[in-house]
Amino acid sequence: MRRVFKHIGRLVTLGEFGEGPARGPIPQLVTVADGFLVAEDGRIRRAGSMRDYEPGWEEGAAEVRSLPGLLVTPGLIDPHTHTVFAGWRADEFARRLQGVSYQEIMASGGGILRTVAATRAASEEELFELGMNRLDQMLRRGVTTVEIKSGYGLDLDTELRQLRVNRRLDRSHPVDVVSTYMGAHLVPPEYRASPEAYVDFVVGEVLPAVRAGGLAEFCDVFCDAGAFDLDQARRILRRAAELGMGAKLHADELEGSGGAELAAELGAISGDHLLRVSEAGVEALAAGVTVAVLLPGTSFFLRVAPAPARRLIDRAIPVALATDFNPGSCPLIDLRMAMTLGCVSLNLTPAEALVAVTLNAAHAVGQGAAIGSLREGKYADFVAWSCPDYTHLPYFLGSDLVEAVYKRGQAVFRRPQPCSSLRT
Ligand SMILES: [Zn+2]
Incomplete structure (x- = not known):
């Protein structure tokens, strides 16, 4: 089935970056004014300038649509x-604003463990409904694929429930879900006296059960002070690799504890956070295959110094944003707000920020061959934005720019009627 989109105001395919992730500084992107895109059976057949458009593509097409004045990325x-959790922690936010640190809140029984308690108490149906609502919100903002970690159960039953919800969300919602097991998020209270026994439990019982259910593509470990040390993280991620799961790491968020080096050593698909990455960690990443996933919303919200993004980019380490x-x-x-924060607090260019939430993000979830750019053969997952150019995406702070979102060539979201049309 063919769907044809023509007279696209401005088209950004990112095709210039080829197969791998983009590395090094990107001052600007190649854009096509008056472009077209042809999707065949959900994949990109051709995308380019209307100068090369062939009217024959419209014959027998299920849809022919003009997108003048819109930006397509x-x-x-x-x-x-x-994304899959129960309960909110706005009261902790209020305490943090009065000067209490995130670590102090964790030490007083708040933080992750509070969400663990709420999530353990939630049914699979409740978690599924919460997840569907959150995916709706993401889709309306232009997101077509999302990675979701477990890690708010820290026991067998709840972790598997979270991962089953990931799989159900993937099947039930237009947004694609990449599922990651993150039982090593924190040592649960019942193992407080013997963290090593919890690692034994993760390695010996939970990981094989995750594998048996086919519930996760990746395994992630919070490798940092107060969570899991390098040896524990290595043990868990090696076992996950034996079971066919790729490695991800929450690395060097709170202290420069060698997480980046471990990510490089294990050939992890991504090393995330990296606020306190050491020079040796940067060297290790530069020599490896791991994508650096930076989270400028977190450093902003916790009011701590952001990750050294330019140092990573200058060393040709691929950078994604989440x-x-x-x-x-x-x-x-x-x-899209993470793009703005990426520009303002990490000093990315608008071009680097867009690559970081598309092509490089695809590689950070192991999907670089299928999504992330509009190259021939990849899935026709794209967004039509009501703005003239990609520099508007990080610039237009907090506004509503999404005109329509397409998944496999089909519209799965369109902007609702303008409020002015509802006047009586
Ligand atoms: Zn995280």
Whole structure:
């Protein structure tokens, strides 16, 4: 089935970057004024300038649509979220504003463990409904693929429930969900006296059950002070690799504890946060294959110094951006806002910010061959924005720019009627 989109005001395919992730500084992107895009059976058949358009494509097409005045980009990909959870923690936000640190809140029984308690108490149906609503919100903001981690159960039953919800969301919602097991988010209270026994439990019981259910593509570990050390993280991620799951790491967020080096050593698909990455960590990443996933919403919301993005980019380490959507350190659901924060607090260019939430984000979730740019053969996942150029995406702060979102060539969201049309 063919769908034809023509007279696109401005088209950004990111085709100039080829197969791999984009590395190094990107001052600007190639754009096509008056472009077209042809989708065949959900994949890009051709995309380019109307000068090369062939009217024959319209014959027998299921849809022929003109998109004048609109910007078309690849669909946004959020490569790091904790979307499936119950309960909010706005009261902790209020305490933090009065000077209490995130670590102090964790030590007093708040933080992640509070969300663990609420999530353990929630049914699969409740978590599914919460997830569907959150995916709706993401889709309306231009997101077509999202990675979701477990890690608010820290036991067998709840972790598997979270991951089953990920799979159901993927099947039930137009947004594609990449599922990551993150039982090593924190040592749960019942293992407080013997963290090593919890690692044994993760390695010996939970990971095989995740594998048996086919519930996750990736395994992630919070490798930092107060969470899991390098040896524990290595043990968990090696076992996950034996079971066919790729590695991700929450690395060097609170302290420069060697997480980046471990991500490089394991050939992890991504090393995330990296606020306190050491020079040795940067060297290791530069020599490896790992994508650096930066979360500027989290450093903004926690009021801490952001990740050294330019140092990573200057060393040709591919950089992606994510929201880190979670109820504590960053309840940010709008990935385009992460682009703005990426520009303002990490000093990315608008071009680098768009690549970071599309092509490089696709590589950070192992989907670089299928999504992230509008190259021939990739899925026709794209967004039509009501703005003239990609520089408007990080610039137009907090506004509503999405005109329509297309998944596999089909519209899955269109902007509702303008309020002015509802006047009686
Ligand atoms: Zn996270």
